[in-house]
Amino acid sequence: MRKYTSLAVAVLLCITMLMGCSCASPSQRAEKSVQRLTIGFVKSVDEEEILSKSDEIKKLFKSEMIKQGYYVRDVEIEVGSSYEMIGRKLAIGEVDIGFVPGATYVLYEEYCDVILTALRKGLSIESDEPRVWNDNTPTSPTDKTVTYYRALILAGPSVRGQAMAEKVNNGEPLTWEELNMLRWGVMNSTSPAGYLYPSLWLKEKYNKKITNLKYVTELDTYSTAFEGLASESLDVICIYADARRDFEDKWRAEYGRPFNIWDETAVIGVTSGIYNDTVCVSRTTQVMNESLKEAIKNTFINIGNTEEGKEALSFYKHEGYVEADPEDYEPIRAAREVNNLK
Structure with a gap:
């Protein structure tokens, strides 16, 4: 009998200890x-x-x-x-x-x-050639995760934006004079995709920087950037590579564009990889x-x-x-x- 009593006491002690642990507050644990x-x-x-x-x-x-x-x-x-x-x-x-x-x-x-x-998820396009991005739209994610991305210089539906897109897609080089006449939308100077790397792209291609451009507007968010592109108050914006995927629905539903974002925009510049x-x-x-x-x-x-x-x-x-x-x-x-x- 003592044997069973001792066993019962031991079981009760274990249950009590378990209850005590489970009831402990987060700070106690x-x-x-x-x-x-x-x-x-x-x-x-x-x-x-x-x-x-x-x-x-x-x-x-x-x-x-x-x-x-x-x-x-x-x-x-x-x-x-x-x-x-x-x-x-x-x-x-x-x-x-x-x-x-x-x-x-x-x-x-x-x-x-x-x-x-x-x-981040990798993208279906991994190229530094703008025409490759334009010929293979829409961009889609892959299952592979990566530690870097690219920035794109994206032309919109404005007259000047479309003129630049047409030249790129025809294999014609863009001149500094043409780029300098565009209305650019950029992010703050600490933004890699929205400023630093596009400026580095200008330096590598034309020995110029964003600060050398005539018409530059600093924007607070990428949403503001796409809104400006859609309203045609901006000709080009500097974005991270998969940004169009993020704003695909808003392009028509909120910004009131008649056609989808892939048909109305085109890549005219691609930067090197950004960590x-x-x-x-x-x-x-x-x-x-x-x-x-x-x-x-x-x-x-x-x-x-x-x-x-x-x-x-x-x-x-x-x-x-x-x-x-x-x-x-x-x-x-x-x-x-x-x-x-x-």
Whole structure:
């Protein structure tokens, strides 16, 4: 009888211990606690699109950080009004984690560390010849993930834009004088696809830069760029290679164009490869240390490996993350030097 009594007591103790573990709060299950972490996103897409995913991102981040041994009490999501804003906030410690282009990281690398490089889906076209892009539309994604992309100089449906497209498709070279008469839409000077690499393309082809062009408008988002192209207030815009896929539906439904985006636009310039966006952590924020940095790195790698995580970060079209090497961004440092951006 004693044998059975002892067994029963042991079973009850095990159940009690299991119940105690399962009822433990997240902060009790984690080894370390952080009061607050702020994650900053650059506004390369509409702010509302990013903020609509904020609750999902917070939930996934906090849950995965628990597995890394950290209980994060509060996660704040911030969208910068410019590319530099998140970089500046990383520099002064107001943002702990920043999703920023490689050029923004390079600009502020004295104050932040790059921990991850984003993965994107490769594209069906991989060429530096504009006619190849125009002859094989629409561009489609492949199953292969890549760590780089290209920028395109895209002509729109305006009279001058179509004239440039016709010359390219006929195999005729474009002159600097022709390009200089176009109305260009570019992004901020820290944008690799929207400024730096197109300017480098001009330097390589014509020994000129964006700053040498007569008619240039700086835009806040790619949505604004495509809207300007569709309204014919811009002749050409500088974009990332798969941008037309992202704005294909809006081209007719919101921007009111009569035909699809693939028929009304054409590539007139293709840049060299650009290393993908980064995830950076601040060196100046009070809470950051090597242990927390490692936990954040593993958290986003694990989030990016799930379908739920990819959906939460779908506004950037990221397909996951790999550990970054600062040396991978050396070409961007060189592109900044060419553009006299120190």
